[in-house]
Amino acid sequence: MAIYTAGVKVEHIEVSLKNKPQSLLDYSPKGTVPVVVTANDEVIDQSRDIMLWALHQADPENWLLQNDQLSQEEMIRLVDTCDIEFKPLLDRYKYFDRYTEFSQAEYRLQAEFFLQLLDNRLAKHQYLMNEQIRFADIAIFPFIRQFANTDKIWFTASPYRNLQSWLDKCTNTKLFAAIMENK
Numbered sequence: 001m002a003i004y005t006a007g008v009k010v011e012h013i014e015v016s017l018k019n020k021p022q023s024l025l026d027y028s029p030k031g032t033v034p035v036v037v038t039a040n041d042e043v044i045d046q047s048r049d050i051m052l053w054a055l056h057q058a059d060p061e062n063w064l065l066q067n068d069q070l071s072q073e074e075m076i077r078l079v080d081t082c083d084i085e086f087k088p089l090l091d092r093y094k095y096f097d098r099y100t101e102f103s104q105a106e107y108r109l110q111a112e113f114f115l116q117l118l119d120n121r122l123a124k125h126q127y128l129m130n131e132q133i134r135f136a137d138i139a140i141f142p143f144i145r146q147f148a149n150t151d152k153i154w155f156t157a158s159p160y161r162n163l164q165s166w167l168d169k170c171t172n173t174k175l176f177a178a179i180m181e182n183k
C-alpha cells in the first residue's frame with residue numbers, strides 16, 4: 001500500500017515459500033518476503049523499512065507527518081511496538097498449538113495490552129495519529145485484521161469499539177481494495 005501510494009515503480013516477482021528460489025536466498029538469506037532490491041542493489045527485507053523507503057521517495061498524502069518530527073518519532077515507536085511486542089503474541093494466539101507454554105486465551109490476554117493502547121488513541125481521533133490515515137495505520141491494521149479474524153466472535157464482542165470501527169474503515173478503503181485486487 002505504501003509503494004502504491006508513493007507511486008514508486010517496482011517489478012513484482014511472486015515466489016513460492018514452499019520452494020524458495022535461490023536468487024531470493026542470495027539477496028536475503030532469512031528467506032522471508034517481502035524483499036526489495038533497489039536499483040543500487042541495496043537489499044531491504046523488513047516490511048516496515050520497505051514502506052519507509054517508498055515514502056521517503058514520495059509521500060503525496062503526508063503519511064510520514066513530515067512537518068512534525070515529534071509525531072513522526074512517536075508514530076515510528078508505535079509501529080515498532082507492534083512489530084516487536086505485539087506481533088510475537090499474535091503469532092502465539094494464532095498458532096497456539098505450536099506454542100504450548102500458555103493457552104490460546106492466555107496469549108490473547110497478553111496481546112490485549114496493544115488493543116487497549118490503540119483503542120485509547122482512537123478515542124481521541126479517527127485514525128491512530130490524527131483524523132487521516134497515516135503510516136502507522138497502514139503498518140498496523142493488517143496485524144489487527146489477523147488478530148480479529150482469529151476469533152471473529154470474540155473480537156466483535158470485545159470492548160474495543162474504537163478499534164473495531166477503525167479496522168472497518170481501514171479495510172474499506174479504496175486503497176486496500178485496489179491492492180487486494182492486484183494480488
Ligand SMILES: N[C@@H](CCC(=O)N[C@@H](CS)C(=O)NCC(=O)O)C(=O)O
Nearest residue numbers: 017030031032033034045046047048
Ligand atoms: N519481519 C519481516 C517478516 C516477514 C515474514 O515473516 N514474511 C512471511 C510472509 S508474511 C514469510 O516470508 N514467511 C515464510 C517463511 O518464514 O518461510 C517483515 O516485516 O517483513
